[in-house]
Amino acid sequence: MDSTLFSPLTLRSLTLRNRLWVSPLCQYSSNQQDGVPTDWHLVHLGSFARGGAGLVMAEATAVVPEGRITPRDTGIWNDEQVSAWRRVTDFIHSQGAAAAIQLAHAGRKASAYPEFGTLLGGYTGSGTAPVDRGGWIPEAPSAIAFEPYVTPVAVSATRIQELIQAFADGARRSVEAGFDLVEIHAAHGYLIHQFLSPLSNERDDEFGGTLENRARFLLDIVRAVRAAVPETPMLVRFSATDYTEGGWNEDDTATVAHWALEAGADLFDISSGGLVRAPIPVGPGYQVPLAAHVRTQGEVPVNAVGLITTAEQAEQILRDGHADAIMMGREFMRDPHAPLRFARELGVEFAESDDIWPPQYVRAKI
Template sequence: MSALFEPLTIRSTTFRNRLWVPALCQYSVEKRDGVPTDWHLVHLGAFAMGGAGLVMTEATAVSPVGRISPQDTGIWNAEQVAAWSRITAFLHGQGAVAGIQLAHAGRKASTHRGWDAETGSVSAANGGWPTVGPSAVAFDGYATPRELTADEIADVVGEFAEAATRAVEAGFDLVEIHAAHGYLVHQFLSPLSNLRTDGYGGSLENRARFVLEIVRAVRAAVGEEVPVFVRFSATDYAEGGWNREDTATVAAWAHEAGADFFDISTGGNIAGVTIPLGPGYQVPFAEFVGETAGVPVNAVGLITEAAQAERIVATGQADAVMLGREMMRDPHFALRAAHELGVELDYWPEAYTRAKWR
């Protein structure tokens, strides 16, 4: 049996394999109301039809001001819950686990999409809004955020908990707290973006306070059966910034606070850094965090081939792998990988069985 296609159980949820789809931002809610559309149904549904074990939503905002762009999805109201329910029902019908990434973009909110004519922050005249962060320190090229007060920090923790409750109502099997890629939680973790002098700044314990409060609040909101993931960036790739040792320490604390599994990425908090791109370039970070913190992890980042993915899981570098761009290029990657690894699956869509490799 292939290690990649061995089922994995976390709390009450069993994943049919270790080939998972990460959060893939789509910036495609043209009405700007945070309600997922047919685009999201087809986009996410294709991965489930293609055999993925877990299908994660894009970074889904816990509040309107938490969106990366005005065209992001959200889960702060009942209309969004109803729309997500349609999507989770389809994912379940195809045998996939449905996950949602809960996010707040902080100082990287209210920005233009990558394909827009304009770049940087969206103006109020074009539907943008003032941003917030742990400190009044701007991300390069974006508007300067307003520093959150202690009471406002507590409010954001509550928004994550409320979003988690709505996620379960919408049929999601797990929730992931987005603490990576330079968004709000990562901004609190990194000393390069968090210059606070109160209980949320300074020492590692203080900078980690926000994410640990979110983990505890989300765990209380979803109960004991629902898995809670956390996505971390394991390094800022910058001198004096957040690093893999910090990540491992805080991952262990988050595990004690109720998180089950850790999705390890890198970067995103500081512009202009050099990232050593290459096949599986983030896998060593996942391996380090998993071994050092003694927690289960998955790896993501330029994983593009079945044999490569199999090797990562089989050698214990990670407990699962996430494929983003390769899954977008080939939503049926899991079915193809099974063929290449000599694994016979019992979850090919019946309507597609004529297309099976022989």
């Protein structure tokens, strides 16, 4: 079969072997609370590369310690982390996949308890982890809480410039660590999304008010990252809607995505929600129409994500022109070899030089 899903895609000088990619998946598994990836990350991410993914993206990785979602998140703010990530990227490359990292700052949703287990010295809880349990005071564009989290401190103009530089430094360290692509996390209610949405940004300076001003933080980050890593492909992940009247929406996303393309980004990863507590109409491919809207109205390349679980579904999304690539999260966790299975189900035949099957697994083709 002539498959769009298993055709290559080139971003700048990087050619990805197919269009079936791994979404960033938070693991909360940096054991020493120092942001250093562990053997878990090597096996977790390496399994997806072995399974045939075109792009394997590491989880939301903080550019400053205060940007972690939880004290157990990974980071990219120092050289120890760079060295540990290099072990992961080397293995991903050995399996023929490209390695990506999501650069992140959680803003008012930072310093949270991890989702699972007694991972904070035996403590469990919900909302913000206090300082005596490994947490810190979060920062945000405005002092507006995400309940039941504590009220954050509004960042100063000086701190905004420091954070823009931190994203640029994180991108540079990512390339040193062997990552082929970086993604700026502007979704799911984290710091950049908080600047974008009028529901969480009440600033009266050049970073608040109009859409142009609310987008300034993101666009300054995109320009700074592009200057730091001129040849590295850059994605931006957006939540295309807050699912709340008066909030950020798909038209805003399309407009700002086009601005970000002009500022140096290459492709847009379209998700949704996370800024405020609102009902989300979840179902198979529920975010695909959002990706298609941003692609058409913003005149930008996008990938689609959100309960995409079958080979036929993924192939059809691309053939219908709704997206340029597919990201999956839960389906990859259920089956790290989903690309091998999808290729078999679609009847894709690979040239020997392009085969995504590891030689150790070739006998399973039949």
